[in-house]
Amino acid sequence: MITRSRLMLLCLLVAVGASQSVSAQGGAPATPGPAPAANAMVSTDSTGRVTLLREEFFYERRGRRDPFASLIASGEVRPLFADLRVTGILVDPATGNSVAMLKDASTNQLYRAKVGAVFGRIRVTAIRANEVALAIEEFGNTRQEVLMLKDPRKEKTP
Numbered sequence: 001m002i003t004r005s006r007l008m009l010l011c012l013l014v015a016v017g018a019s020q021s022v023s024a025q026g027g028a029p030a031t032p033g034p035a036p037a038a039n040a041m042v043s044t045d046s047t048g049r050v051t052l053l054r055e056e057f058f059y060e061r062r063g064r065r066d067p068f069a070s071l072i073a074s075g076e077v078r079p080l081f082a083d084l085r086v087t088g089i090l091v092d093p094a095t096g097n098s099v100a101m102l103k104d105a106s107t108n109q110l111y112r113a114k115v116g117a118v119f120g121r122i123r124v125t126a127i128r129a130n131e132v133a134l135a136i137e138e139f140g141n142t143r144q145e146v147l148m149l150k151d152p153r154k155e156k157t158p
Contacts, residue, residue, distance in 0.1 A: 005055070008042060008052060077120050078109075078119075078120050079102070079111070079120060080104075080106070081136055081145055083104050083105045084102050084122075084147060085147070086100060086150070088149070089127060089128075089129065099112060113132065122135070123136075131147060132146070132147045132149075133146050
């Protein structure tokens, strides 16, 4: 299967080879003119020189991370599941707009989580009265974990 870029390269090589063979035979140099119909993929400028067009890509950056930046250096792997604690849950069974407050114990950062929210490699899958279900993506695998809301009245203070 010939791709567009290979076809353009082939047309360019044929055009360059034809002009060199005419010059090598002692004939008159090739005069610039319109490209033949078979070379429709090759474009020329006003002087007859072949111009190469390359395919361009655009990365929509809004709301996405830099794909070439290191996750470890940028700190985007945070929060770690082991550091998360549930500090509060507001359940709205009628509309499904429940909100959970999660705290990263190592950085003291608070996260306001709704179902579908993503924090690093952690995605919130469900919020219930006393627990928050999470999907954690690590090394291409997804595992399910549950964080329980601890009742401060049941905890003992030393």
